[in-house]
Structure formats: structure tokens, C-alpha cells
Amino acid sequence: MNKKKEDIYEGFEQGPIRPPSEANSLLIRLTRNCPWNNCTFCRVYKKRKFSLRSVENIIKDIDFLHDYITRIKQIVKPGGYSDSEVINTLYNSFQEKDRMAFNAAMNWYASGMKSIFLQDANSLIMKPDDLVVVLDHIRECFPDVDRITSYARSHTIVRIKQNDLQRISDAGLNRIHVGMESGSDTVLKKIRKGATKAVQIKAGLKVKEARMELSEYVMPGLGGIDYSIEHAMETASALNTINPHFIRLRTLAVTNGTALAVEARRGEFEKPTDAMMAKELRLFLESLDGINSYIKSDHILNLFETINGKMPEDKEKMIRIIDNFFELEPEKRILYQIGRRMGFFRGPEDMEGSPHLERVQQACSRYGVTPENIDSVINELMKRFV
Numbered sequence: 001m002n003k004k005k006e007d008i009y010e011g012f013e014q015g016p017i018r019p020p021s022e023a024n025s026l027l028i029r030l031t032r033n034c035p036w037n038n039c040t041f042c043r044v045y046k047k048r049k050f051s052l053r054s055v056e057n058i059i060k061d062i063d064f065l066h067d068y069i070t071r072i073k074q075i076v077k078p079g080g081y082s083d084s085e086v087i088n089t090l091y092n093s094f095q096e097k098d099r100m101a102f103n104a105a106m107n108w109y110a111s112g113m114k115s116i117f118l119q120d121a122n123s124l125i126m127k128p129d130d131l132v133v134v135l136d137h138i139r140e141c142f143p144d145v146d147r148i149t150s151y152a153r154s155h156t157i158v159r160i161k162q163n164d165l166q167r168i169s170d171a172g173l174n175r176i177h178v179g180m181e182s183g184s185d186t187v188l189k190k191i192r193k194g195a196t197k198a199v200q201i202k203a204g205l206k207v208k209e210a211r212m213e214l215s216e217y218v219m220p221g222l223g224g225i226d227y228s229i230e231h232a233m234e235t236a237s238a239l240n241t242i243n244p245h246f247i248r249l250r251t252l253a254v255t256n257g258t259a260l261a262v263e264a265r266r267g268e269f270e271k272p273t274d275a276m277m278a279k280e281l282r283l284f285l286e287s288l289d290g291i292n293s294y295i296k297s298d299h300i301l302n303l304f305e306t307i308n309g310k311m312p313e314d315k316e317k318m319i320r321i322i323d324n325f326f327e328l329e330p331e332k333r334i335l336y337q338i339g340r341r342m343g344f345f346r347g348p349e350d351m352e353g354s355p356h357l358e359r360v361q362q363a364c365s366r367y368g369v370t371p372e373n374i375d376s377v378i379n380e381l382m383k384r385f386v
């Protein structure tokens with residue numbers, strides 16, 4: 001019998017992205033690309049066709065990783081001491097296509113082997129029975145792992161029966177990252193998210209009911225200037241109903257090659273400036289109420305990386321960081337905006353006495369950054385991080 005193209009095993013695979021919080025996770029690819037691929041701001045999987053991988057091939061990947069980890073454990077002593085010659089000989093004995101799996105195993109071993117992230121954009125689109133088989137196999141091979149996580153679309157989650165979601169959770173998938181982006185129906189429709197506020201809420205509550213941790217990504221700036229207030233308030237309103245374990249901020253960058261960039265060029269979408277975005281974020285934080293989620297600002301695109309804390313006790317502290325930004329003199333504010341994107345500052349409070357201030361000043365004068373052009377400079381800098 002002829003195998004379908006996607007069923008032919010062509011070696012270990014890894015997808016292009018993972019959430020920032022999964023930097024130390026082992027990446028196991030269950031599906032390729034995004035089955036939706038319509039969000040106007042996203043170019044990650046553009047022009048790439050979605051496909052499911054066969055369970056058989058996913059298991060081959062897991063077995064490869066398990067075999068490499070077993071061999072690495074025999075060579076690398078506890079505490080990290082290794083015989084690098086043996087490691088190099090082993091590495092060189094592999095064919096090029098197998099070295100990716102070996103590198104993944106080495107990196108994971110070095111970072112403590114505590115978490116696994118299932119790629120790509122929406123692993124829950126797999127049949128629940130198949131997903132459970134994969135999760136069972138992961139647990140069998142790596143019983144000491146604390147966390148197995150995946151991205152999933154709200155639209156997909158609401159279509160899964162609750163008892164299937166529970167079976168997936170029981171099999172070991174214990175955290176879901178959802179790209180909510182916005183709670184505003186207007187914004188969700190404009191960005192072609194394929195989910196309404198009601199669907200986002202229903203999906204979030206279903207994940208929690210299945211006793212999985214829920215991480216909701218929101219995207220400051222996505223409503224543009226026109227819908228900035230609605231975006232902030234409706235997103236907070238959706239999250240107040242869901243009360244997810246984590247709310248993660250990932251600021252909008254308008255990147256070339258996206259439908260949103262075309263809209264921006266035509267003047268149909270106007271990205272808020274840093275100052276507008278900071279106001280939007282302040283309103284968003286202020287509007288969060290009655291929840292005990294952790295807020296995480298763990299993306300380089302964010303203007304304030306220090307906005308991290310638990311609701312409700314850290315709410316005022318987080319808002320204070322934004323107020324500190326507005327209290328800066330205009331020239332200092334520019335230095336902060338540029339220094340932040342150069343990776344020198346995490347929050348306005350980092351500027352005081354910073355050894356990097358001079359370098360930021362030099363960069364600003366070299367590139368002629370002024371209050372008039374700061375926003376276009378920032379937009380260009382942000383494109384580099386996407």
C-alpha cells in the first residue's frame with residue numbers, strides 16, 4: 001500500500017517557533033504549520049501548508065530523542081562534566097538529518113529535562129485518541145517531566161468534547177497556550193482570528209475545567225489607534241471571566257508580508273505609538289478585576305519587561321511602572337524607548353545610573369532620533385525581533 005506523503009518518515013522534525021516561556025523545553029512536532037493561517041498580523045506560517053504528522057512518525061521522533069538522551073546520560077556526568085571528545089565522536093557519527101535531534105536532546109539535557117512543548121500552532125487539532133497515544137508514549141519515555149504544553153486555538157478547543165479534553169489532560173498535557181490576542185469582537189473580526197469573545201471565554205473555561213493550566217496571550221496595540229480603548233477593556237473583560245493561570249503580553253509589531261502591513265500602508269490601520277500603547281496597557285491592567293492570574297511580560301517586543309506579578313496584589317506595582325515611564329522627561333523617555341529595544345533596559349527604573357546610558361545616547365545621536373521620528377525608528381527596530 002502506498003503511504004501518503006506526510007506519512008513517509010523523513011527524519012526528526014522541528015517547527016519554527018515556541019512561546020518564550022518554553023525556551024528550555026524539548027520541542028516535539030505533532031503537526032506542521034497552522035491549520036487556520038488567517039490572522040492578519042501573523043506571518044509565521046505564511047505560504048506553508050498545514051499537515052498532520054502520523055502518530056507512527058511522531059513516535060519515531062520521540063524514540064530517537066529517548067535513545068539520544070540515554071546515550072548522553074552515559075557520557076555526561078551529573079553536574080555537567082562531559083567527555084567532549086566522546087560527544088563529538090558521537091555527533092559526527094550521525095547523518096546530518098539526525099544531528100538536529102541529537103542537538104535538541106543535548107540542549108534539553110543541559111537545561112534539566114523538565115518540560116516539553118508540542119509543536120506547531122495547534123496540536124489539539126489532532127484526534128484526541130491519537131494525541132493520547134503520543135502523550136502516553138512521551139510519559140513512558142520521559143516519566144520525570146513536570147510539564148507538557150502546547151499552543152491551541154480557542155475555536156478548536158470549543159469543538160472538543162469535555163471528556164476528551166479531560167483524557168488529554170489525564171494523559172499529561174498540563175498547560176495550554178492560547179493566542180487570545182483580544183477580547184473585543186470588533187478587533188477579533190478585523191484581525192481574522194476566527195474566534196469571538198464568547199468562543200475565547202468558553203475555550204478558556206473548558207481548559208480550566210479539564211484541570212490544565214491556561215496561558216492566554218494578549219497583544220497590546222492590535223486594535224490600532226481606533227479601537228485601542230475597546231481592545232483594552234474588552235480583553236480585560238474576557239480575562240476577568242476566564243481567570244486564567246497566566247496572562248502573557250506580546251506587543252504588536254506590524255511586519256512586512258502580512259495582511260496587516262498592507263492595511264497599514266493603505267492607511268486602514270494605524271498602529272498606536274509607544275506612548276499610546278503604554279496608556280492602553282495601563283487601562284488594560286486597571287480593568288483587570290476579580291482574578292488571581294500571573295501577568296507575564298516575557299517578550300522583547302514589550303515596552304515594559306518588568307510588568308510581572310500576581311493579581312490582585314501586584315496590580316498597583318505594575319501600573320506604577322507605566323506611570324514611571326510617563327514621568328520621564330521627553331528626552332529621557334526617548335532614551336528609554338531606544339535602550340529598551342537595544343536590550344539594555346527592562347523597565348524605566350533600570351535607567352537610573354545605568355552603565356549603558358551613554359551607548360544609548362550615542363546610538364540616538366548617530367541615528368538622529370528625535371521626538372518627531374521616534375515612532376518610525378521604533379517600528380523598524382521591532383521588525384527585527386519578529
Ligand code: SF4
Nearest residue numbers: 034037038039042121
Ligand atoms: S492561529 Fe496563531 S499561528 Fe495561526 S495564523 Fe493565527 S496567530 Fe498565526
